[in-house]
Amino acid sequence: xxxxxxxxxxxxxxxxxxxxxxxxxxxxxxxxxxxxxxxxxxxxxxxxxxxxxxxxxxxxxxxxxxxxxxxxxxxxxxxxxxxxxxxxxxxxxxxxxxxxxxxxxxx
Amino acid sequence: xxxxxxxxxxxxxxxxxxxxxxxxxxxxxxxxxxxxxxxxxxxxxxxxxxxxxxxxxxxxxxxxxxxxxxxxxxxxxxxxxxxxxxxxxxxxxxxxxxxxxxxxxxxxxxxxxxxxxxxxxxxxxxxxxxxxxxxxxxxxxxxxxxxxxxxxxxxxxxxxxxxxxxxxxxxxxxxxxxxxxxxxxxxxxxxxxxxxxxxxxxxxxxxxxxxxxxxxxxxxxxxxxxxxxxxxxxxxxxxxxxxxxxxxxxxxxxxxxxxxxxxxxxxxxxxxxxxxxxxxxxxxxxxxxxxxxxxxxxxxxxxxxxxxxxxxxxxxxxxxxxxxxxxxxxxxxxxxxxxxxxxxxxxxxxxxxxxxxxxxxxxxxxxxxxx
Numbered sequence: 001x002x003x004x005x006x007x008x009x010x011x012x013x014x015x016x017x018x019x020x021x022x023x024x025x026x027x028x029x030x031x032x033x034x035x036x037x038x039x040x041x042x043x044x045x046x047x048x049x050x051x052x053x054x055x056x057x058x059x060x061x062x063x064x065x066x067x068x069x070x071x072x073x074x075x076x077x078x079x080x081x082x083x084x085x086x087x088x089x090x091x092x093x094x095x096x097x098x099x100x101x102x103x104x105x106x107x
Numbered sequence: 108x109x110x111x112x113x114x115x116x117x118x119x120x121x122x123x124x125x126x127x128x129x130x131x132x133x134x135x136x137x138x139x140x141x142x143x144x145x146x147x148x149x150x151x152x153x154x155x156x157x158x159x160x161x162x163x164x165x166x167x168x169x170x171x172x173x174x175x176x177x178x179x180x181x182x183x184x185x186x187x188x189x190x191x192x193x194x195x196x197x198x199x200x201x202x203x204x205x206x207x208x209x210x211x212x213x214x215x216x217x218x219x220x221x222x223x224x225x226x227x228x229x230x231x232x233x234x235x236x237x238x239x240x241x242x243x244x245x246x247x248x249x250x251x252x253x254x255x256x257x258x259x260x261x262x263x264x265x266x267x268x269x270x271x272x273x274x275x276x277x278x279x280x281x282x283x284x285x286x287x288x289x290x291x292x293x294x295x296x297x298x299x300x301x302x303x304x305x306x307x308x309x310x311x312x313x314x315x316x317x318x319x320x321x322x323x324x325x326x327x328x329x330x331x332x333x334x335x336x337x338x339x340x341x342x343x344x345x346x347x348x349x350x351x352x353x354x355x356x357x358x359x360x361x362x363x364x365x366x367x368x369x370x371x372x373x374x375x376x377x378x379x380x381x382x383x384x385x386x387x388x389x390x391x392x393x394x395x396x397x398x399x400x401x402x403x404x405x406x407x408x409x410x411x412x413x414x415x416x417x418x419x420x421x422x423x424x425x426x427x428x429x430x431x432x433x434x435x436x437x438x439x440x441x442x443x444x445x446x447x448x449x450x451x452x453x454x455x456x457x458x459x460x461x462x463x464x465x466x467x468x469x470x471x472x473x474x475x476x477x478x
Contacts, residue, residue: 052183056167068166102166
């Protein structure tokens with residue numbers, strides 16, 4: 001357990017198109033307050049560090065997940081979890097990445 | 108020697124085609140924004156090195172890109188397209204009210220009056236303006252709010268604002284077209300708007316001569332005669348000589364007057380180009396022959412131009428932003444197809460040759476004439 005007020009580094013794996021857009025290679029790591037490591041706080045941190053990604057994962061206004069974007073971690077699909085639910089401990093500890101995935105759709 | 112730079116948007120990225128004034132040997136660069144749909148790429152008439160591109164994806168949404176060095180490097184511009192106030196509703200396909208939802212930028216129109224002003228036509232139909240070269244965007248809400256907006260209904264391709272015609276000397280005048288609402292004009296820099304569809308007749312709507320509801324596909328004009336507008340409607344090729352206040356049909360002897368594109372010769376304001384498409388249910392050229400039609404009389408009388416274009420087994424479409432002209436002495440004409448070909452004519456359409464044959468489906472073609 002990380003003490004309140006401290007931060008953790010969360011590993012995030014972006015899909016190819018968003019890595020190109022953000023001009024990053026491989027995984028990125030964002031810093032999130034340890035008291036609330038959630039989909040929302042992680043995505044907020046990603047968008048703050050890479051403003052070009054605003055609107056690409058979530059709707060700019062409502063912040064709802066875009067229809068063909070999915071969020072996975074630890075072998076689970078978290079896409080339908082409430083955005084303020086805590087992420088799995090392995091994501092918080094940095095053992096596992098938080099995955100942003102372009103859904104298999106279209107041709 | 109002058110040269111040309113052709114900006115091509117496709118379903119899977121953008122391409123830049125360059126050639127000297129002879130327009131025989133082409134360099135092909137791309138894909139830019141590979142894997143993304145690029146609806147439009149357009150350069151500033153005041154600074155040709157300033158180019159905008161609209162890339163979008165069903166997965167990841169809309170990104171406007173900007174280059175300040177003629178397309179060598181690109182950076183994301185502002186991408187916040189927020190409808191002004193409460194967005195309200197328009198009609199959905201079933202006639203029910205549907206909330207206005209931003210989907211993508213269809214068309215970018217840099218201003219001929221101010222380098223840093225650029226307009227964006229978007230789906231769901233609205234017009235946005237940036238005065239800081241795309242860093243931020245503000246809707247011109249008088250268009251959706253002028254009264255008929257709640258009655259607009261999407262066409263099959265979505266409810267898009269796809270055409271922005273800027274008056275060459277009067278920065279106050281803007282004319283836009285929306286599928287499937289019609290043409291609209293502002294004479295106060297986009298503050299207030301009114302429909303300019305008188306004379307249009309559309310059999311596909313309950314009141315064939317309604318004030319709004321017409322599926323306008325493209326409008327073009329020549330800078331020397333800004334009050335003369337040429338329109339390719341869903342069906343019918345139309346002409347206005349009073350800035351859109353009234354329209355008359357000029358389809359004349361075309362084999363079919365369905366189509367998407369219309370363009371005007373760079374030096375001959377009465378020379379007009381269209382690409383007839385068989386029908387709204389057969390989106391390919393008549394008889395499997397791709398032919399551009401040219402009128403040297405401002406419409407009515409048309410001649411087919413097919414030399415160098417495929418004249419058999421051709422079933423491509425030419426979408427609404429896929430015809431452009433350069434302004435070299437011998438006016439060049441460019442056509443992009445859904446088959447991934449871009450054809451160029453260096454002699455005003457008399458003869459054609461492919462620049463590229465196997466791009467993804469082409470969504471837009473623009474050309475810059477460079478010193």
